Amino acid sequence: MGPINRSEILIALAGNPNSGKSTLFNAITGARQHVGNYPGITVEKKEGFYDFNGRSLRLVDLPGTYSLTAYSLEERVARELLANERPAAVINVVDASNLERNLYLTVQILEMGIPVIVALNMVDVAKGRGIEIDAQLLAERLGFPVVPTVARRGEGKTELMEKVLAFADENQRREPLRLYYGPDIDPVLDDMEREIAASGFLTEVYPPRWTALKYLEADEQILDAGNAADPEVSRRLLEKAHRVTEHIKATLDSYPEAIIADHRYGFITALLKGGVVRKSPRADRLYLSDQIDKVLTNRFFGPLVMVLILYAVYQFTFRYSEIPVNLLEKVFSALGDWCLATLPEGPLRSLLVSGIIDGVGGVLGFVPLIVFMFFAIAFLEDTGYLARCAYMLDRIFRIFGLHGNSFMAYIISGGIAGGCAVPGVMATRTLRSSRERLATLLTVPFMNCGAKLPVFALLIASFFSEHRAQMMFLLTILSWSMALFLAKLIRVTLLKGPSTPFLLELPPYRLPTFKGLLIHTWERTWQYIQKAGSVILAISILLWALMTYPGLPEERREAFQAERLAVVEALPSPYREAAASGEPPDAGAPPAVRAAWERLRALDAGESRDALMYSFAGRMGRSLEALTRWCGFDWRTNVALVGGFAAKEVIISTLGTAYSLGETDSEESLSLSRRLQKDPQWNPLVALTAMVFIMLYSPCFVTVTCIVKESGTWKWGLFSMVFSTTIAFILAVLLYQIGRALGFGA
Incomplete structure (x- = not known):
């Protein structure tokens, strides 16, 4: 046999969900792994590499599955890889505390004639439950190696990989396992x-x-x-x-399939008899996980505890991400100031500062928050608690045509506040029914993601400052209500079909390893950076161009310049040069000089406003006024909302530009707030209408792109944009017109 390289040695990891398969994969490959999707489908593909005794192995972590009968995408992917790529060996990770059920998949792999090394995982959990397994005897009966492991501590990893390498070196074709299925079959x-x-x-x-x-x-x-x-x-x-x-x-x-399954389990039962599995009397007692679940999944106390835990997650996320978020904001602000001080005024400086640094920096500034959020979610996921949340809410979600697993997609998207729809859409991968999956990924963008929160905070501070907490609570309730109602509407019209049964194994509670949490957090954060950062860069440049060009007509620019010269010429000679250069007067300047300075600032603001009106974005905003006036929105609000189609993060900065306020950092947001308060176009009713519209209208472009990728077609991405915006517009018109009729628009 010739030299073996990475591409020649393919090792697959297969196992039931919650068997510790991914934990073992992380323990073996460490950071040498990458995550993507299998070609043409949305099932996650994880690959990693492991060097052992001078040899390199390529490991593929197959989706968790209970069998190889292709009822789901995960089962289909696992089976096709085993059949088509014929790995040199399969590491079959089985839960030692649920051995009989886990070995059903083992039998099916053996029937395909693929070499198997059984990783008898979580032997510590089994021992704690009073279950002892004779691994050597089990290996003799199977005819394949059985290696006890504790994946979360890395125990047994070396022996396991020695067996794997031995199989790879043998490179022998194995005869498929032949079982007896009875006289009828x-x-x-x-x-x-x-x-x-x-x-x-x-x-x-x-x-x-x-x-x-x-x-x-x-x-x-x-x-x-x-x-x-x-x-x-x-x-x-x-x-x-x-x-x-x-x-x-x-x-x-x-039916034949039932008879076949019975005989497979009969083979497994016989396999485990005669001393392979020994149980002490305490093995039948109530396990610790079951005792905890008596409280955490209680019909009355469970939901209350769940709300408290999720509230704690967001408290943790926002409290501890505040410092790094502020630090990143200062970094991008300093970078922008450096460009302003270094580069000459012109399109290049404007593009770098307004288009790239402000645009991409606004998105990447969320990375620390995303890191903390994913870390907290990974902790709940790895402990086994999130499965309990899905279990408790399944009854409610089924009323609206959804599934218990839809819950996590909603939470990740901002079900409490501050999430992101991109990972929320990706979280729908856990749903096996295509109808429930589509209904979920089309409605998760209605949650109050972190990009919407600054907009809500601005408008609430401007018009509802006495009732901030109540307004945020109202918006949260409204987002959930609309998402569930619209999911039901979609399920009874476009995606008709029965709900799938919610079959969920509640894994035992486990204490996650810090290494595993870091790996899971990094995987998701890197996906966010890749999917958000690259797209936002292109969007920011496009928005900058739309709001910059074609610029003011020459005659309008000359008219503004003539007015400036007239104001400067009217000043006493000692102040003319400073005013012409844009330098503000000192505190001791005469009132007339200060008035002239304010007039010059007003001219600058007016020129910026007119330039925006004449830009492509401004013309678009004015053309939409005939429609949006029914919601109370003027052309400047329209420009900001059009920018929100690209990314909700840019609504505030676009509003600031549209109202000629220049930079709209947090230090200047109060100025924007006061400007909106004074503007006759704005009032509490318009602000409430705008918040409802922003909550419900089209997902940002990054989310739409993710919907397209997860659904496999542009059809659902375009439908999401049109459907969401139509619903948002109808509701905004009703809210504004009814409010005006009741006298709330004054």
């Missing part, structure tokens, strides 16, 4: 196997007996592949499968 199974082998039907990918089993189990994916490969052979196999199905229904009132 075995004769037909043998007949189908002979026909498949004789005709070479799908044999380049799957073992003949395995293909016959899939026909008996009515596996749609294999049936489709068979029909495409040889319709005649497929037809004959289907006829044989149909005859045995009818016979089993008539005699046993069952």
